[in-house]
Amino acid sequence: xxxxxxxxxxxxxxxxxxxxxxxxxxxxxxxxxxxxxxxxxxxxxxxxxxxxxxxxxxxxxxxxxxxxxxxxxxxxxxxxxxxxxxxxxxxxxxxxxxxxxxxxxxxxxxxxxxxxxxxxxxxxxxxxxxxxxxxxx
Ligand SMILES: Cc1cc2nc3c(=O)[nH]c(=O)nc-3n(C[C@H](O)[C@H](O)[C@H](O)COP(=O)(O)O)c2cc1C
Numbered sequence: 001x002x003x004x005x006x007x008x009x010x011x012x013x014x015x016x017x018x019x020x021x022x023x024x025x026x027x028x029x030x031x032x033x034x035x036x037x038x039x040x041x042x043x044x045x046x047x048x049x050x051x052x053x054x055x056x057x058x059x060x061x062x063x064x065x066x067x068x069x070x071x072x073x074x075x076x077x078x079x080x081x082x083x084x085x086x087x088x089x090x091x092x093x094x095x096x097x098x099x100x101x102x103x104x105x106x107x108x109x110x111x112x113x114x115x116x117x118x119x120x121x122x123x124x125x126x127x128x129x130x131x132x133x134x135x136x137x
Pocket of ligand 1: 008009010011012013014015048049050051052053078079080081082083108109110111
């Protein structure tokens with residue numbers, strides 16, 4: 001199995017999760033400004049809600065993906081109030097014909113003093129465990 005990790009972050013929360021995910025998979029966590037050049041089975045995509053939507057940069061990144069090179073997208077991230085961004089990511093991924101895995105990782109993310117310290121150590125560990133579950137036989 002080949003993996004890649006890309007993330008978009010405004011305040012660093014998704015980067016922390018992405019580094020945990022990437023560490024568990026033995027790859028590097030890179031920002032969405034880095035294209036996926038090599039074919040991968042699973043692309044772990046870290047993203048969040050900003051004003052009730054995923055960031056346009058995340059949408060553009062998904063649009064730029066080559067369905068011949070990306071087997072499946074695995075969504076992960078955090079948000080202050082809303083749950084998963086998976087549906088938003090899936091809507092974009094569907095347009096380029098790339099499946100989105102049913103499984104995802106989501107936790108609380110600090111925003112203006114709400115959920116202070118999140119993602120915390122437990123969240124980071126849970127994100128790594130989530131990623132590792134894809135590598136287990
Ligand atoms: C500009 C901005 C807008 C946000 N809007 C929402 C929102 O609409 N709903 C929500 O649940 N969280 C919202 N949040 C909280 C983020 O989703 C949360 O802080 C997340 O952990 C940020 O990840 P990041 O540090 O990787 O950017 C917002 C955060 C920022 C900075």
